[in-house]
Amino acid sequence: MDKPNFPLARKREFIQTSPYITTQPPKTTFLSLPPEIRIIIYHLALPSRTIIPITAPPKSKPKTQRTALLRTTKQIYTEASFYFYTRNTFRFSNGSFGSRxxxxxxxxxxxxxxxxxxxxxLIRRAAIDIYLHFYYWGDEGAAVSWLHGPPQWGSPAIGDALRMADQVTKHLTGLKFISLEWFEGFDTYHPIGNQPIYLHHRWRIEHVLQSSRNAKCSIGIMERLLPGKMLKMIVMEERMAKMMKAALDKLMERNGLAGNILHKVDSSGRAWVVHYLFVRKDFKDILSGSSPLG
Incomplete structure (x- = not known):
């Protein structure tokens, strides 16, 4: 018996029943976030927990996540720069020659x-380290003092500090808060060929304002940084803190500064901290509370 003829099977069409969506969802970019969300991110990502030292340029570009955000796009750079410069404290100094x-x-x-x-x-806060005594190691390895005896006008250390104060005042026009700290001791470097070796002995340096001449030099530096800024000074002794207060009172009177808006002397570990706010009579942006420099 011949086999019955069955109709040929039709080609089946399979319908995909996968629960997963094959089409890709639209991408969410940082700039597509609402401005309010981006501002919150800037507030969290850009401020540094420590003071940012302004050092000599490194040999290679540093890879840091904090500043990487500023290098993405022009729009993000424009938005983020405001929060980076206004919410950080920058450290300047006349010491540490060429240090990175x-x-x-x-x-x-x-x-x-x-x-x-x-x-x-945009910079609002600065910490300034002032070295009253300077030393460096000569090419033959002999220690050479840049400043013999008490600090005085015309010395390299004080000259560098005065130029630094002039530049800070000229360029950082939005500066409101200043922390001044004085050091006395060694700040050295020893050039060997074309590759200097930097030896920084900051942890051995005492915080000093030991004489009236030191105070005079320091007042001259402060005159360039005033007025209208919160000033935090760190000195070693209560006696020196009181002497600085008397000198600052005379400085305020001589320069027509307003009364002592904020003045506080407190002991912080081994050092005495003097808080002072200088305000010209026409300076209306009075800042209240304690120094944000902590």
Whole structure:
């Protein structure tokens, strides 16, 4: 018997019943977030927990997550720059010659050249370290003092500090808060060929304002940084703190500054901290409360 003829099976069409969506959802980019969310992110990501030292430029570009946000797009750079410069404290110093880890004059010069003027004007807080005594190691290895005896006008250390104060006042026009700290001791470097070795002995340096001449030099530096800024001074002795207060009172009277808006002397560990707010009579942006520099 012949086999029955069955109709040929039709080609079946399979319908995909997978629960997963094959089409890709639209991408969510950082700039597509609402401005309010981006501002919150800037507030969380950009402020540093420590003071940022303005050092000599490194040999290679540092890889840091904090500043990487500023290098993404022009729009993000424009938005984020405001929060980076207004919410951080920057450290400047006349010591640590050429150091890539500690604040120094070479770092300040590089900083002023690289950062746009509009961003320099956004800086509100600065910590300034002033070295009253300077030493360096000569080419033959002999210790050479830049400053013999008490600090005086015309010495390299004080000269660098005065130039630093002039530049800070000229370029950081939005500065409101200043922390001043004085050091006396060694700040050394030993050039070997073309590769200097930097020896920074900051942890051995005493906080001093030991004489009236020291105070005079320090007052001269402060005159360049005033008025209209919160000033936090760190000195070693209560006697010196009281002497600085008397000198500052005379300075305020001589320069027509307003009364002592905020003055507090307290013991912080081994050092005495003097808080002072200088305000010109026409300066209306009175800042209240304690210094944000902590």
């Amino acid at each position: 880890s500690h604040a120094n004059p070479q770092g300040l010069q590089h900083f002023l050249k690289r950062v746009p003027a509009k961003h320099l004007a």
